[in-house]
Amino acid sequence: MRRRQAFRPFATRGRRTIVGILATFALFSAMTVTVSIWATSGSQHRAAVLEVAARQRTLAERYVQEVLLARAGAQADPAQTGRLLARSADSLLNGGVAPAVDGDDDETPLPRADGGMVRAQLRQERRLVHDLTATGDAVLAGRPTTSIKLTADERLSVRDPVQRLRVLAALTSNVSLNAAHTIGAEDDRHITRLIVIELVLGAVGLLSSLLLAFGLIAATRRQTAHFRSLVTSSTDLVLVFGDGGCRYASESVAKMLGHTEEDLFGEGFARFVHEDDLPSLRAACAHGEPHEIVVRLANEFHEWRQLEAHVTDLRDDRQIRGIVLNARDVTERLRLEEELTHQAFHDGLTALPNRALFRDRLDHALARSQRSPEPLAVLLLDLDGFKQVNDSLGHDAGDQLLKKVATRLAEVIRPTDTLARFGGDEFAMLLEETAEPQAVAAASRLLRSLSEPIRIAGHDLALGGSIGIAAHAGGSAGSEELIRHADVAMYAAKEAGRGRYEVFRYEMARELGELLGLEHELRLGLQRGEFTLHYQPEIALDTAAMVGVEALLRWHSPTRGSVPPAEFIPIAEATGLIIPLGEFVVHEACAQTARWRLTADLPDGFVTWVNLSGKQLSTGGVSVLVREALAAVGLPPGFLGLEVTETALVQEGHAGERARADLQELHRLGVHIAVDDFGTGFSSLGQLRSFPVDMIKVDRSFVQGIEHDTKDAAITANLVSLAHALGLLAIAEGIESDGQLTSLRELGCDLAQGFLFARPAPPAEIDRLLAEHAAKDERREAAA
Amino acid sequence: MDLRHPLLALALVLLAFAGCGSSRRSTKSGQTVLRVTERDFQIKAPKRVQSGDVLLSVRNRGPDGHELIVVREQRFKLPLRRDGTTVDEDRLEPVIAGALEPGSPNSTRKLRLHLAPGRYVLFCNMSGHYLGGMHARLVVG
Numbered sequence: 001m002r003r004r005q006a007f008r009p010f011a012t013r014g015r016r017t018i019v020g021i022l023a024t025f026a027l028f029s030a031m032t033v034t035v036s037i038w039a040t041s042g043s044q045h046r047a048a049v050l051e052v053a054a055r056q057r058t059l060a061e062r063y064v065q066e067v068l069l070a071r072a073g074a075q076a077d078p079a080q081t082g083r084l085l086a087r088s089a090d091s092l093l094n095g096g097v098a099p100a101v102d103g104d105d106d107e108t109p110l111p112r113a114d115g116g117m118v119r120a121q122l123r124q125e126r127r128l129v130h131d132l133t134a135t136g137d138a139v140l141a142g143r144p145t146t147s148i149k150l151t152a153d154e155r156l157s158v159r160d161p162v163q164r165l166r167v168l169a170a171l172t173s174n175v176s177l178n179a180a181h182t183i184g185a186e187d188d189r190h191i192t193r194l195i196v197i198e199l200v201l202g203a204v205g206l207l208s209s210l211l212l213a214f215g216l217i218a219a220t221r222r223q224t225a226h227f228r229s230l231v232t233s234s235t236d237l238v239l240v241f242g243d244g245g246c247r248y249a250s251e252s253v254a255k256m257l258g259h260t261e262e263d264l265f266g267e268g269f270a271r272f273v274h275e276d277d278l279p280s281l282r283a284a285c286a287h288g289e290p291h292e293i294v295v296r297l298a299n300e301f302h303e304w305r306q307l308e309a310h311v312t313d314l315r316d317d318r319q320i321r322g323i324v325l326n327a328r329d330v331t332e333r334l335r336l337e338e339e340l341t342h343q344a345f346h347d348g349l350t351a352l353p354n355r356a357l358f359r360d361r362l363d364h365a366l367a368r369s370q371r372s373p374e375p376l377a378v379l380l381l382d383l384d385g386f387k388q389v390n391d392s393l394g395h396d397a398g399d400q401l402l403k404k405v406a407t408r409l410a411e412v413i414r415p416t417d418t419l420a421r422f423g424g425d426e427f428a429m430l431l432e433e434t435a436e437p438q439a440v441a442a443a444s445r446l447l448r449s450l451s452e453p454i455r456i457a458g459h460d461l462a463l464g465g466s467i468g469i470a471a472h473a474g475g476s477a478g479s480e481e482l483i484r485h486a487d488v489a490m491y492a493a494k495e496a497g498r499g500r501y502e503v504f505r506y507e508m509a510r511e512l513g514e515l516l517g518l519e520h521e522l523r524l525g526l527q528r529g530e531f532t533l534h535y536q537p538e539i540a541l542d543t544a545a546m547v548g549v550e551a552l553l554r555w556h557s558p559t560r561g562s563v564p565p566a567e568f569i570p571i572a573e574a575t576g577l578i579i580p581l582g583e584f585v586v587h588e589a590c591a592q593t594a595r596w597r598l599t600a601d602l603p604d605g606f607v608t609w610v611n612l613s614g615k616q617l618s619t620g621g622v623s624v625l626v627r628e629a630l631a632a633v634g635l636p637p638g639f640l641g642l643e644v645t646e647t648a649l650v651q652e653g654h655a656g657e658r659a660r661a662d663l664q665e666l667h668r669l670g671v672h673i674a675v676d677d678f679g680t681g682f683s684s685l686g687q688l689r690s691f692p693v694d695m696i697k698v699d700r701s702f703v704q705g706i707e708h709d710t711k712d713a714a715i716t717a718n719l720v721s722l723a724h725a726l727g728l729l730a731i732a733e734g735i736e737s738d739g740q741l742t743s744l745r746e747l748g749c750d751l752a753q754g755f756l757f758a759r760p761a762p763p764a765e766i767d768r769l770l771a772e773h774a775a776k777d778e779r780r781e782a783a784a
Numbered sequence: 785m786d787l788r789h790p791l792l793a794l795a796l797v798l799l800a801f802a803g804c805g806s807s808r809r810s811t812k813s814g815q816t817v818l819r820v821t822e823r824d825f826q827i828k829a830p831k832r833v834q835s836g837d838v839l840l841s842v843r844n845r846g847p848d849g850h851e852l853i854v855v856r857e858q859r860f861k862l863p864l865r866r867d868g869t870t871v872d873e874d875r876l877e878p879v880i881a882g883a884l885e886p887g888s889p890n891s892t893r894k895l896r897l898h899l900a901p902g903r904y905v906l907f908c909n910m911s912g913h914y915l916g917g918m919h920a921r922l923v924v925g
Binding site: 117121123124156157158168171173185 | 912
């Protein structure tokens with residue numbers, strides 16, 4: 001089904017209706033004219049019939065006179081008159097040409113008589129003519145007229161031939177006249193019918209035209225109402241300008257600006273327009289150009305509203321005769337665009353320009369520098385120790401710190417310089433018209449400023465920073481290149497011990513290339529499966545039994561060979577690759593332990609320990625990861641242990657809470673938890689008590705001095721005691737000598753691991769060791 | 785009623801037909817209606833009628849137009865005009881009981897008369913019609 005249009009354009013509807021009216025007029029006019037022509041033609045025929053019919057009376061009377069004259073011997077031709085009578089009577093009845101009489105008139109074409117009564121009368125006339133002429137012939141021939149057989153049903157009671165002749169002539173005349181009368185009456189009826197038909201046609205035509213005209217008027221009204229409704233209910237503002245200024249304003253002006261329509265009329269409109277926008281508005285109102293303008297208009301609260309107006313020149317339109325501005329309020333849209341633009345080029349936390357805007361400004365500065373060689377410098381600053389603040393005090397504190405640092409840096413540099421935040425704890429500064437010595441001086445001032453304590457979350461924090469300086473003496477240079485140089489210099493400052501600045505030198509670039517290359521290869525290595533796990537046995541000091549292993553990640557790069565974890569783990573943490581690497585370790589350790597359960601004789605309480613990084617914990621998902629890894633290979637949770645750093649365990653904020661919740665959940669599940677490198681962090685003993693921990697790992701730095709350094713021995717002893725006091729196991733790592741082993745045994749340390757027992761080894765080697773330990777156990781049991 | 789007698793039944797049927805086909809009947813008011821038929825060239829009318837108010841219902845079957853004049857019959861024939869084709873109505877004026885103007889064919893006209901007992905002639909006085917045979921006699925009793 002065709003969908004009905006909600007509104008048909010007036011142009012189409014109006015044209016159709018007007019065409020309809022004209023067609024109706026034409027149709028009815030044509031019908032009226034046709035009827036009139038037909039009627040006129042009929043009337044002409046009837047007039048001829050009337051004339052001939054009336055003439056019959058004269059002919060009948062003449063016939064009688066001529067018969068009498070002929071009988072008296074006078075010159076007369078009644079036979080001719082009788083023939084005329086008979087032919088005329090026949091023509092009147094059946095149509096044809098009525099003969100001329102004595103040349104007085106022309107032959108008259110006659111139509112066939114129609115109508116029952118007329119034809120009956122004309123038939124009677126013909127019969128009477130026949131009787132009349134037959135009687136006339138008898139009179140002339142001297143024959144008795146009473147013997148003539150009459151055909152018109154007349155019953156003549158007179159016997160006198162002449163009188164019979166006269167009576168028959170009278171009857172003929174009479175019926176002729178009556179026929180003429182009937183034809184005349186028929187003509188009158190025709191005329192009446194014609195008038196009625198024409199009246200009906202006229203009335204129907206008029207009515208149809210009126211209906212169409214009313215329809216057109218109604219459509220016009222609806223259209224007018226429709227457009228009025230569109231204009232008045234539209235949120236857009238419609239303004240019409242003529243010679244005298246504003247001539248029309250739609251009702252929406254009250255809603256949009258709070259003014260009345262009259263406020264805007266005439267030259268009063270200009271009062272509300274921002275003076276900077278007046279020229280373009282006047283140009284638009286004067287010439288209808290340009291087609292799109294944005295003008296600021298004051299609302300009732302004297303706030304500027306930005307109106308985007310479409311200008312249409314309708315001065316040639318007789319209905320408008322003016323310039324029409326169709327305007328809508330785009331203030332909010334423009335504001336939003338500004339905000340979005342600001343967001344796109346600014347850092348959300350510090351409101352400083354971001355990398356994109358910094359690059360843009362640097363591009364412009366370099367362009368100026370190229371035109372009139374002026375030096376400039378790019379400084380990149382990376383905060384030292386920010387990660388620790390973030391980890392220990394939480395991200396909120398970290399954010400506050402970044403804001404304060406931004407404020408402090410801004411105070412040091414000039415207002416004309418550009419300070420940007422590149423993300424994380426990295427800031428960038430563009431110092432224009434600054435040569436290397438001034439840049440170095442600025443870097444010194446920045447470091448001094450940063451070294452002053454900043455109070456965050458109740459702590460006074462003294463931060464350091466590493467600054468890389470890329471100085472540009474002027475001329476051609478690329479912005480990205482300068483930023484990269486500053487970056488290289490910043491890395492150099494970090495390498496050189498942090499809390500300092502370095503000016504870029506080209507030798508640094510090679511070192512930077514090394515680091516970037518390592519990151520790239522690390523990613524490739526992960527994809528290519530170049531990582532493996534080695535396991536270092538953990539020995540129970542009382543029984544010398546192997547009670548567990550610590551899984552240690554190993555990377556054998558096809559280009560670099562074996563890369564020490566100390567080299568790639570920091571890069572993995574910095575780049576986020578630690579997350580997929582950590583997942584690999586958990587899955588692989590679980591899978592290997594499950595295989596050992598099937599193939600080796602694992603001692604009771606055997607645990608495979610896996611190291612979790614702080615970033616892994618703070619990112620979340622550890623609980624899910626471990627449960628999935630266990631479920632994937634069907635390993636009971638008690639076979640798995642997680643080693644977490646003290647820092648990761650005590651970190652504040654949402655990330656810390658999430659990490660502890662994950663560990664609590666896994667601990668409840670049966671997974672063992674150990675605190676790695678215990679004693680090197682800042683956690684309090686009270687916190688330790690509340691954590692889900694099964695074992696404390698005494699850092700190798702204490703174990704290595706246990707034989708000779710009384711402080712290390714004391715710390716180790718206290719750590720072991722502390723573990724036992726909290727009901728935890730203590731394990732010492734990095735045992736390399738028998739002396740260390742003896743000391744640890746004396747201190748009551750529960751477990752130990754180190755080169756003295758076994759180096760980290762691939763799974764096959766652990767298989768062998770497990771078999772060896774199992775054999776020992778069997779021999780020991782046999783001996784017992 | 786005993787309708788088994790065949791002669792009695794036949795008589796009743798004939799009477800019924802005679803009543804239906806009669807050109808004379810009475811209205812509720814007691815007025816007698818005479819049905820008169822005119823056609824070229826004769827007049828058909830009942831021969832007798834009771835004196836008093838009479839309504840003539842005159843139907844013209846044409847094809848010519850006809851009038852109807854009712855005159856009390858004289859001892860002599862109806863006088864003709866000098867044209868020899870029409871009755872001289874002026875001379876009949878004292879005895880004219882009533883008249884109808886010419887009527888067109890297929891029309892029916894009414895003529896209300898008060899007829900005293902006597903003999904009457906009904907005729908059409910269109911030119912030649914009386915002599916052409918359009919007259920009838922009516923006896924009013």
